[in-house]
Structure formats: structure tokens, C-alpha cells
Amino acid sequence: MSVDVTDDDALPVPLDGPSDKLAAMMRVFRDRAESIAAETGDPLEEIGLASKDVMEALNVDRKRSGLDELKERTAVPRLLAKLVKTHVG
8 A cells, every 4th residue: 555645645735825824913903902801800991901912912813823933023013004005995
């Protein structure tokens, strides 16, 4: 009996384009805010997060996905600005 070893079993490479980064940032932001709301009992809409906290959580998420960390400190504010521009503009 032979075993067919192909690249089909390889893990897919995670996408890392601007829309992927934005989606990941929003997911991390939402998850972190929900976690804080659950811990404190505060309403979700009253939870605020510093961009540094979002960046740290985003980099943890990126490492788990096999992506490099974002090193630029302005990455989260720039992603948020793109989101606002997309929905306002």
C-alpha cells in the first residue's frame, strides 16, 4: 500500500491584505471589548480601548495565524481611519 503525500495537506497561507488586517482588527477589538464587558458588567457600548491594547491583542492573533507582528505603532489608528472613511465617505 502506498501513501499519497501531496501539498493538499499543507495549511493555507493566511491572507494579509489591507481588508484582512481591518477585519482582524475589528474582530480583536470586538472580542477584547466583549471580554472587558463580561468582566466588569459595563455595557459593551461604553467600553473603550487604547490602540496599544488593540495592537497587542492583534499581534497575538497574528502570531497564532502564522503572520508577522505589526510593528508600526500607527497601524491600528490607520486601520480605524480607513474604516471611518469607508463608512462616511
